[in-house]
Amino acid sequence: MSNNNDGSYELMLPPSDGISSLNFCVNSNLLLVTSWDTTVRCYDVSSNVQKWEYSHESSAILDGVIPEKNRVYSSDIHGKIKSYDVTSQTVREIGAHEDGVKALVYNPTTQGLYSGSWDGFLKTWDTRTPSSEVAKYNLSSKIFTMDGLKNGDYHLVVGTADKYVTIYDSRAMEVPLQKRESSIKYQTRCIRTYIDGKGYALASVEGRIAMEYFDTSAESQAKKYAFKCHRVVENGIDTVYPVNSIAFHPVFGTFATGGCDGNVFFWDGANRKRLYHLKRFPTSISSMSFNSDGNLLAVASSYTYEEGEKDHPPDQIFIHNINESKIKPFTK
Template structure:
């Protein structure tokens, strides 16, 4: 991919009271500018991103590896202590939905089915009904073995995409979880970091530790598969040598379907996948980009600048969350230029 405008100077407004250890995920609410943040400091925090106010915090028994909203003041967490929790910030109530046999890496809530879906390093995917009686496994709807440890999940409508170690990708229909609808292999050669479904439901993007993103499509026909491609990003040349950075996170713009990627190089790039162009690169953040999230109307972008230990335990910039106003020119696809017809 090519192109891109000059980066602006300001990285955005920094949220006060950030987590004290690595940020594992950040998510905007579908209903407001509330932002949910999970962290290795064993906390899930709820912020009002517009007002820059910490509205609540829940402590866990281990590092929290993922979080997602249920509604505007309640959510779910995936924790290294093997537990899946639900918490209500407005009342301070917390309960355990269930547990895995190893750390829980991912959690998603399906508005289509009303289920919570978790993926774990125990090589299983589990679905939970949060309306059931509370307590470990009382709410379990089903458990589904995976070929390897689950690294990333993404939902669009009734479709669920599961990316695991060993570059496996399973695609499920939530209405029939008995077997994957598709069993695929990542078209990237190295370990998957993130999978995110396109908002229009036609496919998904995968990122890897080796500075690449793959654009994949659900349609298995020859014409459908002919559309897929991969591109290099988050890398630089220094003294004739290519330095390659992991691409940790992908976030799609909810209106335009363009997407942002964040890498261990501290940069956020915005891409137009349809036209295979980079639209924008924001100025460098203090350290690795661990997570990204667009607000429900695409007007804000939350950026977690948080060292992801790709170079081991070295001194690094403190963890921070920046919220920046998104300018339409940064995320709106540019119309294709066609030559003027001959007179």
């Protein structure tokens, strides 16, 4: 285990190509990692060992969720969605889309799975039955990102290529609660919902974050704002980097952002303050995830091809020990 002075260490045996997602299992230090190398891997970050892996054969994997230690769901670039039973080591195909499935969200209340695809459809699946497609909804544009259904909240938020954000009530999916045009004029890269269920943060390719609220009242909408981040002045030129990942701290509601500049910043959204900055990583930050206790942050340093094909550092996963005093929100 390689430890750094900032309290972080590198996971051993990372994927060999393009880390697409990191997700901690609830109430454990098991980390699910999906990759363009066609594998889904699980690591116990406490002991820095890989526990198991399975493959989507020849298909790059775009997302994965691990709602329980023995149950996993993953999606790939050819539209297939699979489940993996860790105990029996068996893989089952749940269903498919016509194009790559970019985002998965699991509903712990109903055991339902939501899949968002580049084919423009949002589908719902009942994971308890073999023929499990329940419904599908046409969003008429590629789905790039999706989040929600945390801590008993019922909101499901979907970001599409046409820069719209569609907000659903998971208890009544037939008609969206709201459909909004993004307040940021450039392409949406990542959406993550607040831990209190009141809204969401949206990241763009243009190095901005928008802080949004579900409540449409004038009072709530007056709280929303956007800010610049992941920008540096190099040789007198303001260089802008896409923001690939947002991760909310599960206890304090502050959050981390990771960009193509290789930086991770921590923010207090409610008080509009930057908290602190991790060391610069070797290449783009493709994904991040806090564990349930909020004392660990997993960071994927993995080139995201924003500058096309070129030589780049190998894919790496770093586990950062969180200093609670640095992640707490400002007190007024």
